[in-house]
Amino acid sequence: MTTIIAVDTLIFMFNTEDGMILEKKKAFxxxxxSKGLRSTRQRDIILDIFLSTHQHVSVEDLYLKVKASHPGIGYATVYRTLKLFSEAGLAREILLHDxxxxxxxxLxxxxxxxxVCTGCNAIIEFEDETIEKLQDEIAARHGFLIRRxxxxxxxxxxxxxxxG
Amino acid sequence: MTTIIAVDTLIFMFNTEDGMILEKKKAFxxxxxSKGLRSTRQRDIILDIFLSTHQHVSVEDLYLKVKASHPGIGYATVYRTLKLFSEAGLAREILLHDxxxxxxxxLxxxxxxxxVCTGCNAIIEFEDETIEKLQDEIAARHGFLIRRxxxxxxxxxxxxxxxG
DNA sequence: AGTAATGTGAAATTGAATATCAAAAGCAGA
DNA sequence: TCTGCTTTTGATATTCAATTTCACATTACT
Known part of the structure; x- marks a missing residue:
């Protein structure tokens, strides 16, 4: 009985944004x-704000957001913290044309x-299983081991x- | 008769490296x-040396090659000239991970x-018609007009x- | 040749990423 | 809770490639 309630709760957690946020905080x-890092107020704040965003943010973007509510937090801290999120598997760095x-x-x-729209800078995500497979084939043909x-x-x- | 000789010559030109080089010089x-640019000794030299390379060169790479035989030519000139080649359609800028x-x-x-091999930095070119088509489909699905x-x-x- | 416009080379500037370092804050043990 | 050691922070400096600047040289045109 207890177990069933726990499972329900877990499913619920994963299916709501709040649950997602809690899960990510836990993961971080x-x-x-595991890395022996200390828990700091700044990192908590930056994580909260990062998790509250929905688009792809630059260090500058996030720094401005953070500064709005927490003027004391510096650029370097945001920069380092985003790197940490990346190492922790919560975030991924992407380098586009600009x-x-x-x-x-x-996720x-x-x-x-x-x-990527070069007009308004909108970024749309897509996934294509077939392209992925073709990439693997191409790599195999050249004896490559693809990492990313x-x-x-x-x-x-x-x-x-x-x-336009 | 004259026409036939000319066609032969043209085909020959396009099928040899020297012909390719001549063609590219002409194109430039x-x-x-058409752009009202002046013809300068520096640009001729840089074009010659660029056309003599076979790999993907950085500005630095080409600058060093140029400097070896023509120490007077500066970095900025090589930089600007490569941009020009790019505008002229002779060269294409590529931005890799580094x-x-x-x-x-x-071509x-x-x-x-x-x-790209992240071990030895080798760059291998490939082409895949199917991937290209899938990309077009994806773009169409999102109402995008793909430029590159x-x-x-x-x-x-x-x-x-x-x-390793 | 004269002259107006473009090209050149050295050096300066930009812009983003990253490193530095003194001061502040977190953490384990007394 | 206080101590002392270590990590983190924030401001600033540094790096590094890309790009711009500007005084001088060169080119195209008459």
Missing amino acids: NEFAQ GQTRYEHV AGEHHDHL HKLELYGLCARCRNI | NEFAQ GQTRYEHV AGEHHDHL HKLELYGLCARCRNI
């Missing part, structure tokens, strides 16, 4: 602990590529095609 | 003319992507897998 705490590193949220078991890949499509979104 | 001269812009030769009607794309596979080549 575990990472921090040479600005952005961080996106990592469990998910991989995707990017469709990067597929970005640049163009104009429906809206920008009409405006 | 036409571009320069944050160094490289220039590759543009008529050819498109390819890159397989970037597909890079990072991993270890056969040799580096064994060594």
Whole structure:
């Protein structure tokens, strides 16, 4: 009986945004602990704010957001903390055409590529199983062991095609 | 009769490296003319040396090559000239994982992507018609008009897998 | 040749990423 | 809770490639 309630709760947690946030906080705490990192107010705040974002953020973006409510927190701390999130598996660095590193949220078991509008800078995520397979084949043909890949499509979104 | 000889010569030109080089020089001269650019000794030299390379070169790489035979030519000139080649359609800028812009030769009607060995920095070019098509489909599904794309596979080549 | 405009080279600037370091804060043990 | 050691922080400096600047040289045109 107790077990069943716990399972329900767990499913609930994973299916709501709040649950996701709690889960990620837990994951980060575990990472921090395993690495012998200390728990600091700044990191908690930055994690909260990062988790509250939905787009791909640059260090600058997040720094500005953080500074708005916590003016004492410096750029370097945001920079270092985002790197930590990345190591912890909560965030992923993405480098697009404009040479600005952005961080996106990592969702469990998910991989995707990017469709970027050069007009309005919108970033759309997509996934294509067939492309992934073809990539593996190409790599195999050349004797490569693929570690990661990067597929970005640049163009104009429906809206920008009409405006621009 | 005269016409037939001319056609033969043209085919010959396009099928040899020297012919390719002549063709590219001509293309650049036409571009320069259309843009009202002046013809300078430096640009001629840099074009010659660029056309003599076979790999993907960074500005630094080409600058060093140029300096070896023509010490008077500065970095900025090589930099600006490579940009010009790029505008003229002779070269294409490629940005790989290491944050160094490289220039590759543009061959008529050819498109390819890159397989990069993170062990020895070898760059292998490949082409996959199916992937291209899938990309177009994905773009269409999102109402995008694709201008360009970037597909890079990072991993270890056969040799580096064994060594490292 | 004269002259107006473009090109060149050295050096300066930019912009993002990253490193430095003194001061502040967290943590384990007394 | 206090101590002392270690990590973290925040401001600033450094790095590194890309790009711009500017005085001088060179080119195209008459």
